[in-house]
Amino acid sequence: MVEMRSLLGVSTAIALTATLLAAAPAHAEPREAQRAAYPALSVKRVVTGLDHPWDVVRLGKGRLLYTQRDRATLNVWSHGHKHRVRFPSGSVWVSGETGLLGLEVDPKFSKNHRIYTCQGGTTNGRHDVRVIAWRLNPSATRAKRIKRLVGGFPASSGRHGGCRLLIDRAGSLLVGTGDAAIGTNPESKHSFGGKTLRLNRLTGAPWPSNPFIRSANRTARYVHTYGHRNVQGLSQRSDGTLWSIEQGTYRDDEVNRLVNGGDYGYNPVPGYNESVPMTDQSLPGKQRNAAWRSGDPTIATSGGAFLYGTGLGGYQGTLAVAALKAQRVLFLTFSASGRLQRVRVPAVLKRYGRIRTVVDGPGATFYVTTDNGDGKDAILRVTARR
Numbered sequence: 001m002v003e004m005r006s007l008l009g010v011s012t013a014i015a016l017t018a019t020l021l022a023a024a025p026a027h028a029e030p031r032e033a034q035r036a037a038y039p040a041l042s043v044k045r046v047v048t049g050l051d052h053p054w055d056v057v058r059l060g061k062g063r064l065l066y067t068q069r070d071r072a073t074l075n076v077w078s079h080g081h082k083h084r085v086r087f088p089s090g091s092v093w094v095s096g097e098t099g100l101l102g103l104e105v106d107p108k109f110s111k112n113h114r115i116y117t118c119q120g121g122t123t124n125g126r127h128d129v130r131v132i133a134w135r136l137n138p139s140a141t142r143a144k145r146i147k148r149l150v151g152g153f154p155a156s157s158g159r160h161g162g163c164r165l166l167i168d169r170a171g172s173l174l175v176g177t178g179d180a181a182i183g184t185n186p187e188s189k190h191s192f193g194g195k196t197l198r199l200n201r202l203t204g205a206p207w208p209s210n211p212f213i214r215s216a217n218r219t220a221r222y223v224h225t226y227g228h229r230n231v232q233g234l235s236q237r238s239d240g241t242l243w244s245i246e247q248g249t250y251r252d253d254e255v256n257r258l259v260n261g262g263d264y265g266y267n268p269v270p271g272y273n274e275s276v277p278m279t280d281q282s283l284p285g286k287q288r289n290a291a292w293r294s295g296d297p298t299i300a301t302s303g304g305a306f307l308y309g310t311g312l313g314g315y316q317g318t319l320a321v322a323a324l325k326a327q328r329v330l331f332l333t334f335s336a337s338g339r340l341q342r343v344r345v346p347a348v349l350k351r352y353g354r355i356r357t358v359v360d361g362p363g364a365t366f367y368v369t370t371d372n373g374d375g376k377d378a379i380l381r382v383t384a385r386r
Contacts, residue, residue, distance in 0.1 A: 017360045037314035037385040039364075041348050044344060047077045047379040053369045055103035055164075056359050056379055059140065060110065064367070067117065069099035074117070077379070086142040087134075091386070093127050095118030096158030097178075101129075104165035104173070106201065113138070114146070116173065116201065118163035120155060129153035129161050131175055131284030133201070149173070149204035150222060154180035154193040164303060166234035167244060173201035174224065176231030176244055183269040186227050187283070189220040194266060196231060196244060196258060198224040211261030226257075229262040229278065229285065233303040233357065234320065239336070243291070245304050245321055249274040251296035255319065257338045262288045292332055292340050299326035303357025304369075305329075312384050314344070322355035324371060329355055352380065 047053075047064065056066040063078040065085075065377055072092035074085040092100050102118035109115070113136045121130045130151030134143040155161060159177030167173055179185040179194035187195030189212060198207040199222055206213055206221035213221050225244075233245030238285030242258040249268075265279035281287050294301065304321040318331040329342040349355070349368065357370035364384040370377045 008329045015152055025159050038344065038346075039311070039313045039315075039386055041346055042257055042383045042385050043348055043352075043368075044381050044383075045378040046381045047082060048377075049375055050369075050377040050379070051375050052099075052371055052373055053356065053377050053379060054099070054101050054371075055357060056367055057103050057105045057115075058359070060104060063117065063140065064066060064379065065103065065105065065140070067103050067368070069097075069101060070094055070373075072099070072100040072119070076144060083141065085136070085140065088145070091121065093122050093155070094158075095120065095127070095155075096161070097156060098129060098158035098161030099221075101161065101163045101304045102165040102166055102175075107167060107171070114201075115143070116149070116167075118165055118247070120158070120161065121151065124150075127155040127158075129155055129163050129177070131163075131165065131173070131199075131204075133204075136144065146244055147204065149201070150175070150192075150197065150199055152192060152219075153177050153180065154182060154185055156180045156182060156189060160193075160230040164232060165233045166236065166242075167201055168236050169240060171201065172198050172207045174198050174234055174242060176228075176234050178230040179228070179266070179268075181272050183267075183272040186229065186266045187263070189215070189226060190217050191221065192219055194228045194230075195222075195226050196224045196228065196234070196242075197222040209260065224260060225256075225262045225264060226265050227279075227283075229266045229268075232301065233305075233321065235332075237306050237319075238308060238317065240336070243306075243319065245301050246278075247300055247302070248278050248294060248298045251294070251298055252278040252290070253294040253298050253301040253323075254278055254290035254291040255289045255301075255321065255332060256288065259288060264288055264290075291334060291338050292367050299328075300324035301330075302355070303359075303368070303369075305358050305360045307358075307360050307366055309360070309363045309365070311386060318344070320358040320366065322357050322368070324354040324356065327353050327355065329368060331356060349382070352378070369386075 052069040098120040106114035133146040162178040164176040256348040
C-alpha cells in the first residue's frame, strides 16, 4: 500500500506537497488577514497507550467511543478514564489494513443505544468486510449484536479494506469501501469494492434513491458511487453535500464531492495496474474529477471531517483531512460550488506522526487520532484558542 513507502518517499512527498500548497489562489486574502482569521490551536493527548485507533465518535456526556484496528477492541473514554467494552473481538478478521475499522453512532442513540461498526469477518472459511449494528448497554460496558446490515465486501490479503461509515442528514448509512487491490472491482457494479454504498441503517436494505435500485443484481442496488480505489473518509457539508477522502497510488490522493450514481474513474486493469490515472477520463461515460488531489507523490490521506463550531475562526467550514505518510492535517476550504479556495497546514499538527482521522467536536474543539502502532498512539483533543 502507499502507506508503506520509504522514508525518502515521505520526505519527497512532504517537500513537494508543501511547495504545491504554498501557491495561494489569485483571490486569496492578504496574509495578515488570513493569519488573524485562524486562531492558535492547542493540542492535548486525552487517550494514550493505543495501537492503530481507527475511528472515534462522541457518545454524549463527555464520552468517546473508539476502535483499535489490530487489537479489534471497542473502548470508551470518559473524563480521564477508559474502559474496554465487552465485544466479540475474536470474530473480527485482522489482516494487513483490515480489522476493526469504521464506527458510527445512531442519531437517536440516547433512546436506542445503537452503534455501527465496519470490520473484517470470516464465513465458511472465507474472509470479507461487513457492517454490523450493535446495541450498547446503558453503562456502555457491553455491545450486543443486533444484525449484520450488509457484508460480502471483497477481501484479499487485507489490503485496501476501506472502510468508513457516515449517517447523513436523511438518516441513511453511507459506507466507503476499498477495492481489495483487485483491478476489476472499482468499475464493476456487481462488486462492493471501490464504492460508496448507501443503505437503511435500521434494516440494511438498499437506500431507495440509489441509482441502480431497480437492478436485478442485489449488489448493484446498494451502489451510491463507484470507480473508487480506497475510500478512507466520509463527511457531510452543512449544505447537505456528501464528500469522500480517497487514497491514491503513488500519486493523486483525492477529495471527491459525491454525486448519486457518479463514476470517479479508477480502473486499474489488466491485473492491478497502479500506473493508471486515479480519474481516467478515457473510460466510457462521464468521470467526475476530484475537488482536490495531492499530485505526485501521494501523501496518503485517510479520514476527515467538515468542522463547525463557535470559535473556530478560519477553520469553520473547512474539511480537515488526515495524512498518514505526510504526518499532518490539511484544512481545505471550498467554495459553495465545490471549488478549492485554499489549503492550510498548521505546524502544531505536524508533530504527532501519522494521522488516521479527524472528527468534529463541540464548539471550538475537534479530535484527531494518530496511527503509529506499537501502543504509542493517542486520541488528541484540539481546541482553537482566542
